[in-house]
Amino acid sequence: xxxxxxxxxxxxxxxxxxxxxxxxxxxxxxxxxxxxxxxxxxxxxxxxxxxxxxxxxxxxxxxxxxxxxxxxxxxxxxxxxxxxxxxxxxxxxxxxxxxxxxxxxxxxxxxxxxxxxxxxxxxxxxxxxxxxxxxxxxxxxxxxxxxxxxxxxxxxxxxxxxxxxxxxxxxxxxxxxxxxxxxxxxxxxxxxxxxxxxxxxxxxxxxxxxxxxxxxxxxxxxxxxxxxxxxxxxxxxxxxxxxxxxxxxxxxxxxxxxxxxxxxxxxxxxxxxxxxxxxxxxxxxxxxxxxxxxxxxxxxxxxx
Amino acid sequence: xxxxxxxxxxxxxxxxxxxxxxxxxxxxxxxxxxxxxxxxxxxxxxxxxxxxxxxxxxxxxxxxxxxxxxxxxxxxxxxxxxxxxxxxxxxxxxxxxxxxxxxxxxxxxxxxxxxxxxxxxxxxxxxxxxxxxxxxxxxxxxxxxxxxxxxxxxxxxxxxxxxxxxxxxxxxxxxxxxxxxxxxxxxxxxxxxxxxxxxxxxxxxxxxxxxxxxxxxxxxxxxxxxxxxxxxxxxxxxxxxxxxxxxxxxxxxxxxxxxxxxxxxxxxxxxxxxxxxxxxxx
Numbered sequence: 059x060x061x062x063x064x065x066x067x068x069x070x071x072x073x074x075x076x077x078x079x080x081x082x083x084x085x086x087x088x089x090x091x092x093x094x095x096x097x098x099x100x101x102x103x104x105x106x107x108x109x110x111x112x113x114x115x116x117x118x119x120x121x122x123x124x125x126x127x128x129x130x131x132x133x134x135x136x137x138x139x140x141x142x143x144x145x146x147x148x149x150x151x152x153x154x155x156x157x158x159x160x161x162x163x164x165x166x167x168x169x170x171x172x173x174x175x176x177x178x179x180x181x182x183x184x185x186x187x188x189x190x191x192x193x194x195x196x197x198x199x200x201x202x203x204x205x206x207x208x209x210x211x212x213x214x215x216x217x218x219x220x221x222x223x224x225x226x227x228x229x230x231x232x233x234x235x236x237x238x239x240x241x242x243x244x245x246x247x248x249x250x251x252x253x254x255x256x257x258x259x260x261x262x263x264x265x266x267x268x269x270x271x272x273x274x275x276x277x278x279x280x281x282x283x284x285x286x287x288x289x290x291x292x293x294x295x296x297x298x299x300x301x302x303x304x305x306x307x308x309x310x311x312x313x314x315x316x317x318x319x320x321x322x323x324x325x326x327x328x329x330x331x332x333x334x335x336x337x338x339x340x341x342x343x344x345x346x347x348x349x350x351x352x353x354x355x356x357x358x359x360x361x362x
Numbered sequence: 363x364x365x366x367x368x369x370x371x372x373x374x375x376x377x378x379x380x381x382x383x384x385x386x387x388x389x390x391x392x393x394x395x396x397x398x399x400x401x402x403x404x405x406x407x408x409x410x411x412x413x414x415x416x417x418x419x420x421x422x423x424x425x426x427x428x429x430x431x432x433x434x435x436x437x438x439x440x441x442x443x444x445x446x447x448x449x450x451x452x453x454x455x456x457x458x459x460x461x462x463x464x465x466x467x468x469x470x471x472x473x474x475x476x477x478x479x480x481x482x483x484x485x486x487x488x489x490x491x492x493x494x495x496x497x498x499x500x501x502x503x504x505x506x507x508x509x510x511x512x513x514x515x516x517x518x519x520x521x522x523x524x525x526x527x528x529x530x531x532x533x534x535x536x537x538x539x540x541x542x543x544x545x546x547x548x549x550x551x552x553x554x555x556x557x558x559x560x561x562x563x564x565x566x567x568x569x570x571x572x573x574x575x576x577x578x579x580x581x582x583x584x585x586x587x588x589x590x591x592x593x594x595x596x597x598x599x600x601x602x603x604x605x606x607x608x609x610x611x612x613x614x615x616x617x618x619x620x621x622x623x624x625x626x627x628x629x630x631x632x633x634x635x636x637x638x639x640x641x642x643x644x
Contacts, residue, residue: 064538064540064541065538067538067540068538068539068540070540071539071540071543071544074449075449075452075453075456075457076453076462078446078449078450078453079449079450079453079454079462079463079466080462081446082446082450082466082469082470082473082510082514083465083466083469085473085507085510086469086472086473088488089476089480089481089484089507092484092487092488093480093483093484093487096487143383144383144386144387145387147379147380147383147384148380148383148384148387150380151380151381151383151384155377155380155381164384164388166629166632167388167391168387168388168391169632170391170625170628170629171387171390171391173564173565173568173624173625173628174391174394174568174621174624174625175567175568175569175570175595175620175621175624176568176570176571177568177570177595177598177599177602177617177620178394178398178568178598178617178620178621179394180599180602181398181598181602181613181614181617182393182394182397182398184602184603185397185401185610186393186397227390230387234387258369258370258372258373259373259376259377260369260372260373260375260376260377261369261373263376281475284475285475287477288475288476288477288478288479288480289477290477290478290479290570290571291570291571291595291599295599295602295603315477315479315571318479318480318483319479319571319574322483322486322574322575323574323575323578334483335483335487338479338480338483341477341479341480342476342477342480345475345476345477346472346475346476348475349471349472349475350472353468353471
């Protein structure tokens with residue numbers, strides 16, 4: 059009797075645990091469903107060409123997401139190009155060049171960057187990074203690379219470059235902490251083998267650490283990309299929010315996340331709201347896919 | 363110059379690059395902390411904590427309402443996320459190999475990757491539209507979705523560290539499995555689970571994007587869960603993009619308070635985690 063009772067109690071607990079777990083999975087599905095449902099009017103009207111149209115004019119009910127997709131991709135890619143080498147280097151610095159006790163402190167400091175709220179990055183960006191870009195960095199770049207179309211035009215401080223810089227600072231912790239955990243998986247004897255061949259430290263790092271970790275590093279980069287794509291506040295405060303496609307990286311632009319943050323509360327026509335939800339859905343899908351890709355790479359790695 | 367010196371130069375050069383990049387990463391951190399501290403300290407005064415904003419043009423006033431609002435909204439979020447999160451963490455640590463566990467793990471990985479602004483829009487659609495008003499509750503719902511993956515992940519990690527022989531000892535005494543789970547595994551690790559919650563709270567307190575169109579914000583003290591409520595990050599945002607010097611000054615003070623709050627919670631939680639892992643590792 060007693061045994062039977064405890065068995066049914068066990069079963070009850072399992073049901074509760076399982077039910078709540080299913081609820082959480084359901085929540086993710088609900089998010090997808092609700093976004094899709096709210097975006098439906100715009101999906102029906104604009105179809106997939108929404109992605110390719112470049113007019114965004116809520117007053118005339120013209121909705122095309124290309125300027126925002128452009129802004130999101132350009133800022134994220136510049137941020138990745140800047141952040142990836144630096145993140146890998148700092149991960150190597152922590153793993154190979156520092157004694158363990160100091161390495162812990164450095165890693166704590168890097169993780170602290172990740173803990174700073176994005177609104178603080180934005181605030182700092184407005185009052186310090188933007189003037190720095192306007193007065194120092196932009197003239198410098200124009201001076202040396204002014205013949206390239208990307209570095210032409212006036213700089214107002216806020217714009218693609220400033221937003222990309224702040225994004226780069228923000229995604230370094232993501233990429234470096236994952237790269238570091240991958241470098242730590244490298245067996246000691248592999249490094250020793252490289253030394254035994256007479257390698258210098260640089261050659262050892264290249265041969266025994268970087269080369270076998272390439273796929274792991276790429277998953278770290280994709281995860282960093284996911285973070286950069288969805289970052290909202292700091293970018294909104296620094297990109298200038300003008301839905302235009304320009305060659306110059308000094309010019310203001312807008313991203314998918316920033317247009318939502320700026321226009322959602324002011325949107326009053328149903329089609330405007332639906333189009334913003336469409337953008338939200340697209341952003342969701344892009345980040346979803348990039349995270350999924352990164353996870354699959356990691357999964358494959360842990361199997362081998 | 364022979365081949366060997368070239369290799370040595372390359373080696374030295376690489377080391378310099380690595381050190382330079384470490385400096386490059388830590389420099390913005392120090393700059394941000396320095397600026398927030400100097401600007402924040404000089405802008406902070408006692409009335410920041412005790413007064414609500416004055417009308418535009420009058421100087422002075424504070425962010426009492428936003429500090430209270432942040433605590434209120436985060437508390438609402440935690441109220442929703444903590445029980446669900448810990449339950450899922452228990453499920454993941456106790457039933458590691460089940461199919462549902464794997465799906466749940468993938469779910470929370472993907473959920474933690476959702477841009478926070480999208481979560482804000484979701485909360486707007488499911489809470490604000492039916493209630494026909496911006497509300498603290500909607501903000502709480504949005505923050506709970508942000509906290510959920512963090513709580514699940516940390517509690518799973520902590521509970522996984524509980525050695526199997528403790529579970530077996532409980533079962534060997536004839537305890538039913540639910541008692542082992544509740545009274546040995548969960549109860550024995552309550553304080554450790556709390557650090558996961560603190561980590562989630564520290565993350566949620568700094569979030570702005572999900573609160574923009576859920577909790578929305580106001581300029582006075584509000585205690586009602588179904589009305590708009592000011593929060594520290596949104597208030598900083600409003601003030602930061604305003605043209606008024608006095609408001610910008612207050613934005614710095616707000617950022618200073620927020621940073622202190624978040625970094626201390628975050629560092630505390632990380633410190634405890636390191637200790638747990640060290641202890642269990644040996």
